[in-house]
Amino acid sequence: MIHFVGAGPGAPDLITVRGARLMAQADLVIYAGSLVNPDLLDLCKPGATVLNSAHMTLEEVVAAMLEAEAAGRVTVRLHTGDPSLYGAIREQMDLLRAGGAEFDVTPGVSSFCAAAAALRAEYTLPDVSQSVIITRMEGRTPVPEGEGLAGLASHGCTLVLFLSAGLLEAAQEELLGGAYTADTPAAIVYKATWPEERVYRCTVGTLARTARQNGVTKTALIAVGGFLGTEYDRSKLYDPTFTTGYRKGEQA
């Protein structure tokens, strides 16, 4: 059996219990070495074969998985964060299916969740934002027309940028071309949950400068929006005067 597993954002104890159990069973572990914390490999059983996919092509990764499958071995394909976000798993799953192999997917803690934790923040605040846009700047990977950052920024909601720490001059311009202003709160979270985690609070107008001054060029998330500010409404759910299916509200 082949298991795609989310490794979580970095700290080795942020893999799921299921993910850790599968790691301990695996005969073959193929990990995304550019981002997965190598300390997670301590979960492997003695004698397991460990491959770093940073040095492999899609075809080589899939061939290794299919070979292990044919030999009746257990494979874990370990991806950073949650595999469904920028994980390039679809192409692997399609080739595995074509090769007649069974697989499943174990989700992981995405880095955007780890970034909120590092910021001690809540992305969805009543009256501030009830939506989170997850996107990236166009790099060598194209972004479809209609998903340009300035367009997405027109909503003014909470927005999290992956894979863009090295492109912040352009990102800043595009964000300002949307509904954000130079004063809109923003933050750069570098290596969330790793020992070297760092959090830089700034504004949309100072994003690029903040990254430059602190030498951040990769492995960072950019979070933007009023959720990083001071103004918000209390929730209805815990309002003493609000009646829910579980609790009767007091008279106002």
Ligand code: SAH
């Ligand atoms: N599947 C992963 C994302 C992979 S894309 C997930 O769910 O988190 C790689 C990008 O994710 C990086 O360029 C960076 O923007 C972000 N990233 C991954 N781990 C991170 C971490 N610990 N802290 C901050 N950003 C991280």
